[in-house]
Amino acid sequence: MKGSRSSKTMKFLNFLLLLQYVPRVLPIFRLCHERKKATKKPCTWVKSFFNFFLYILASHVIGALWYFFAIQRETVCWQYACRSEKGCEPKTFSCDDPSPRNIIVLNDLCPIKPSHATFFDFGIFKDAIQSGVLQSTDFAEKFLYCFWWGLLNLSSFGQNLETSTYTWENLFAVFISIIGLLLFLYLIGNLQQTYMQLSTTTSEKLRRKMKMKGLEVELWLSENGLPKTM
Numbered sequence: 001m002k003g004s005r006s007s008k009t010m011k012f013l014n015f016l017l018l019l020q021y022v023p024r025v026l027p028i029f030r031l032c033h034e035r036k037k038a039t040k041k042p043c044t045w046v047k048s049f050f051n052f053f054l055y056i057l058a059s060h061v062i063g064a065l066w067y068f069f070a071i072q073r074e075t076v077c078w079q080y081a082c083r084s085e086k087g088c089e090p091k092t093f094s095c096d097d098p099s100p101r102n103i104i105v106l107n108d109l110c111p112i113k114p115s116h117a118t119f120f121d122f123g124i125f126k127d128a129i130q131s132g133v134l135q136s137t138d139f140a141e142k143f144l145y146c147f148w149w150g151l152l153n154l155s156s157f158g159q160n161l162e163t164s165t166y167t168w169e170n171l172f173a174v175f176i177s178i179i180g181l182l183l184f185l186y187l188i189g190n191l192q193q194t195y196m197q198l199s200t201t202t203s204e205k206l207r208r209k210m211k212m213k214g215l216e217v218e219l220w221l222s223e224n225g226l227p228k229t230m
Contacts, residue, residue: 010072014168017068021061028054051190055154055183062176063150067142069172070128074110077120081109123164124173154180 110120128134133145153161158177163170221227 010075014069014072017065051187055187056151058179058183059151059154060147061150062154062179063146063148065172066125066149067128067133067146069169070122070125071134073122073125073166073169074129074134077110077122078106080120081106121164121166123166123169124161125169154183157181157184 122129127149128146131145133142136142153176157180158173161173161176163173
């Protein structure tokens with residue numbers, strides 16, 4: 001990520017970051033499908049745990065992407081602010097520029113904890129910057145905060161997200177809403193299917209039990225020489 005093409009390289013890495021989850025998710029669905037075909041009566045708690053795991057995994061992925069994109073949006077704000085400052089060039093933020101610089105304008109135009117967006121609208125990534133989670137070195141703090149953010153917005157289908165006019169940010173918000181809705185419908189459908197299977201299994205066991213009791217009664221009547229009408 002060196003030189004003036006670093007922003008294009010970061011966008012390409014964004015695509016790879018999303019793409020690498022595809023070969024991770026597909027084996028999970030294939031394993032579930034094969035297990036369903038191999039086992040006629042799947043264990044209920046296993047299916048419930050698997051459905052819950054998918055929701056937790058999606059929340060973790062959404063939170064990780066939100067953290068990753070928040071860092072990039074802050075970098076973009078630095079580049080915009082750098083254009084209005086003498087002695088500041090795009091390569092200032094590259095790894096191959098060892099010269100030390102003190103760019104004070106970044107504190108005014110891209111503050112770490114902005115009270116309101118004036119020069120640059122961070123949109124849905126404002127919480128990540130205001131909370132200070134980007135500057136934190138505590139991994140547990142980073143992980144739990146981003147996971148909570150992903151779980152919160154995935155559960156609410158992204159209704160509370162206040163986006164800016166940035167195109168990719170709005171696409172990311174749409175992605176959160178669609179994934180949340182699909183997971184909700186998937187979980188509801190699996191819960192209904194599990195309930196129907198349990199209901200059918202229970203009624204079948206009761207029917208067999210009543211049938212066995214009827215055979216026992218008929219056998220007892222015949223052994224004691226009593227009519228079956230009794």
